[in-house]
Amino acid sequence: MKTPDLVRIITATDPNVRDTPLESVLSDCSSAALVAACEQLETFRSESENLYERARALFFLAAIHRFHLPAKLASEPDASKGLIPFHGYEQLLQRRFSEAIDTFRSQQNADGPTDGVSSALAAAYQRLAFQTLADQVRRSVRSVRGNQWMFRMGHPEDHPLRIKAELLQRGPDGTYPILREQTPVRMDLTHSAWSDIFFLGMDFPEGARVINVSVDLGVVGRGDTPKPPVSAWLRVLDEPVLRLTSVDLGATADLTSLSEVFDFAKDYLGLLKAAIIAAGIVPPGVEGSGQELSTLLARMVGVGRGLEIVSAVNNIPKGSRLAVSTNLLGSLISVCMRATGQAASLTGPLLESERRMVLARALLGEWLGGSGGGWQDSGGVWPGMKLIEGVRASEDDPEHGVSRGRLMPRHTVLGHDEISAETRAKLQNSLVVVHGGMAQNVGPILEMVTEKYLLRSAREWSGRKEALGILEDVLAALRRGDIKALGEVTTRNFRGPIQTIIPWATNFYTEQLIQKASKAFGEDFWGFWMLGGMSGGGMGFIVAPERKKEAQEQLQIIMSQTKRELQHALPFAMEPVVFNYSINENGTFAELIEGEQALMPPGYYSLTVPSLVKQDRHSLPVCRRAELDKLASAARLNPDFGGTVQSLFDALLPRSQSGASGRTSLEALLHANGFDSAQHEEIRADLKEGRIGLAQNRLRASTRIEDVLDSDVTDATRWFNSQTDSKLESIGIESIKRGEVAVVTLAAGAGSRWTQGAGVCKALHPFCKFGGKHRTFIELHLAKSRSIGRRYQTSVPHVFTTSYLTHAPIAEFLASVRNYDYDGSVALSQGRNVGLRMVPTVRDLRFMWEEMPQQTLDEQQQKVRESLRGALSSWAATQGEASDYTDNLPLQCMHPVGHFFELPNLFRNGVLAQLLRERPTLKTLLLHNIDTCGVNVDPTLLGHHLTSGKCLNFEVIERRLEDRGGGLARVNAQPRIVEGLAMPREEDEFGLRFYNTMSTWIDLDGLLALCGLSREDILSGGEARITTAIRELAGRLPTYVTLKEVKKRWGHGQEDVFPVTQFEKLWSDLSALPELESGFIVVPRVRGQQLKDPAQLDGWLRDGSAEWVESMCEWL
């Protein structure tokens, strides 16, 4: 087979060739041809000097190893199953991507292509591709003229900025004036199909176009009239400090050293610090100079003086998709630039050149703070409506010869002659802007889009081109003043290009809202408008103007009701809100507030006054005293300061009742869910004494961990490659027909990784569209069992194990959908064990950060992470190591105690008894995780289990790089599943070819016998005896200590993530019991793959897994 010439596609100047979709060239290639094509690309990418050629080659390589080569290998029965070299994995974690690629390629050359090594190469190529692109963006950010000097300046004595004289003019009462910058946020009318990602604008500037509107906001129901949602305040201080306050995040700090300015994650002031650095007040070049902040301030503001900078967000929650944080950053940078003479005017709007500089600085600030936004996100700095477009790099640009497009886009403000004042008013009268309450991480989506565009994947690329046409349609509708047509276009965009490119842009919640809004308003519902990277947060509904007020009220009701229905299924961060909004025709705008009016925002005083009133009044600086006098006067006379006295009282005398009631309900919950306080105290003592902990989870270092022999496993992959074993299959079919098998799905978990610790019920998550509808994990599993049952004219009983977190929601949900009209019985098995999380020990935190493999982040993000770790260590120390973790919602303080208990719980809680009464023939249970989508009661595997004579048969899959957490091993010559926590050394795992899927075929009688129980014991319900038997069995299994990340939500959609300690006992450790015979079956990845992270979904859809899974389902 001829090797496809992929280099030609990458280097082609003809767009028709350059935009050839990769999949169209590779569809007929053999694995050998794919390997040869990879060799060509590898040589090309290491030699090419053009950034985008290199990046595309890297994405091509990643895609071939992720999708194309594994598919070929899976269909080639003799493909070898190889190991992933640990050394390469370490290199990958240390971000030494090129070296990792060399290591993996050497392994591939030695073993031939394998699924495992391809997964490692795919990851390495993909990360190197993103690293290459990110490096270029950063280089461009630094090389923007106006930013460069800040990197050169290394000593405070060289500081070239001076504070403007106006800010040093004290008022008669001794206080300094305040410079206040108010900035709108931005809405994107065209969605842009993510073309505003920097990489994409720089790759295909012609395709990067958006219509972006600056808006003021207010929240309906809180009496807020629209005003600029973000503001930044600056004044001179008589102390040589940088005093930073974030009113919205409730944080304030006095910085006295330069190192504190660069410590981004120490507190909630990272954005302010990034702004101060990006605005040149503390230029990035002085980081690590060992110089004094006071020297720098003396040079810039005057000897003994400092600066105070305050940020405030007007009740706009996180996840609004309105680029609040980028515009706040822009606002802060703008106020700092004005104050230091970097803008022509201290007050009023900015000049175009200055706005562009704010944009460049905001990019720098986002890079410094380790975050990143799209290039249109600073749009609020500009006035009104504007067209923002990517620009081809010309000879004068630093990007010239490196990328096709410039980093900085072009802004064209659309005047009233183009879009009339009447049209603007009509838009305001028809568009209802809401925040649906979901706050999700859009990072994975942005990566998906980047990859798809650079691969020129056919569907997505045509979607992108269609989106460009949509922009023209939006513009035309606006020019005509036809808002109804606009609604049609934005809906078409959402249904068409957006979801063609990223199916995950919508979700079940959004679909419900659209459906209900459409039903409520009929013909008067003109359209849905998606804001930002993901729906569920900021969204727009366009209605006939006469019904707008009604629509605002109705949508609030619809959203709140739908959220209540889905709150256990989807990660909501806050109660949905509806906004009032108006177009802001100023852009960012500053005023100098002097005299009596020179006060900070009201919320500032709730934060700062409590500590001031505790001081002797005479010890306060004169200007502080004068300010308090002004505040007292404003509290009486100024309506803006109306609630100040009350909020000051609240701050001074915090109410403690809510904390106490939270504690009470936690105790009640613990009691109700079988919390064993004696065991808890034992664990605490063991933790404190260091008898248990992350280090102690591991098997002894002398333990021999080896890969299993081929004879230790049964390779069932061949049965899925059309080499079916009809004998085993018919044994399985007969067993199914006799009603001997039931499925037990583990659904007790909250899906920590799935929602990053948000604590929802993963089983109920409508995670993917099948058959045109979003389906929950539960529905998927029932659909597979339904299919098997109907095929063999029977029904398969289905049990879902639950926990305190998931039982009630699942029960309620299944009742509401009538068990999805499942043919057989559906039972819930409620967990009977629960633990109370603890504050981790600093020792365990250190072990996790220092001894366990960690992904090194890029330079700036790593700094942020290290600063955060310092903060978490001191949090653990001050809270008390191994003390109870109670500072969160009660359900977030409790934890399930491991999946070992879930099956024995069936013995205790009567569910097995019920099953046995219903199906006395029951003989085999198939246990699996909720997120193992491809597992089903496969007759051949069942036949194999029945004939194997083993009590337990564990399904394993060939290991890929992402399959971490143990595997199938010979431990001191005995085959068993070893948990990752127990591996004596990290590298041991990489010597194992197979990864545990958790799916287990169980011989019921064998398992009962292991516990010393019989069917009669179960049916007679002697709970005490059963409980003792289970406890004895559990006692023979190890207890693992783990650190879990738990979210704590606060404010308006803000979230913190804390690592907390919990313990667990794990099911697969049963394979280590000598008297229990365990078997191990190698199954195809599509069957054993678990979906742990939403970022996996896209690949899962693209590699054919979703299609394969759907083929096993029968939907109703």
Add this chain to the structure above:
Amino acid sequence: MEITQALITAAGESQRRLPLQTLVDRDGTPKTALQILIEEVLQAGIEEIVIVVTPGDIPAFTQAAGAFAPRLRFVEQSHPLGYGHAVWSARESLGNAPFLLLVGDHLYVSSASDRCAKQLISVARSESCAVSAVQATHESKLPLYGAVGGRLEAGRRGLYQVSEILEKPSPTEAEQRLIVPGLRAGHYLCFFGMHVLPPAIITLLGEEIAAANGKWKVHLTNSLAKLAGRERYLALELQGRRYDIGLKYGLLTAQLALALSGKDRDEVLTGLADMLARRDS
């Protein structure tokens, strides 16, 4: 272009006493700063000197000028309305002719055989256009000076065609607008305090002053920027250094510079070395 007259401004609030300070010149003779400046001008072949002072300062300046006093014509700046206004105040004395402009609080030490003013006059004469003396200055000094952007005149070392002029720019602005090919990173062409200007500048200043109407101070820079937009305007990097005697230790630095380039160089160096050697810490 024939240049026969010079204008020295000394009316600024903070600079009125500076020209009266006494220093030891290169020739070892104690002189006032004003006398040193006057010598700079005279050696450039200019005989007519106009000095702008604050009302009431003429006697002190006359005394400070010593033997040169009879050559001077004084103009009083009626109101402290900025540097541009000070220059404009001398319009009648200057008439409709080009002039050399110097600031009274700067001293110049040339590293070439010709003194700084002479180097400038020589270029202005040969090029027949406005020329400002500039010095490549580190960006940390930008808050102190006006600065120009432009490009090198083909084949002329140190001579630039001026395209942009900004008064005390921020580094951000300077980096965007004042980059000059050939200068080291972070360096800009900042004014030296010495210009040769055509009479048109007086007209431009007059317009500025009318627009300001006494509400704000009028700088020279805006009018220079307008001048650059109308006619050929060059900037010359002189072989020499300027010393702002109004800065902290400015007078001391200027004195050292004069001494180290003059006849008492060895004596001063010996004194400095001795001082350093005897320093306790």
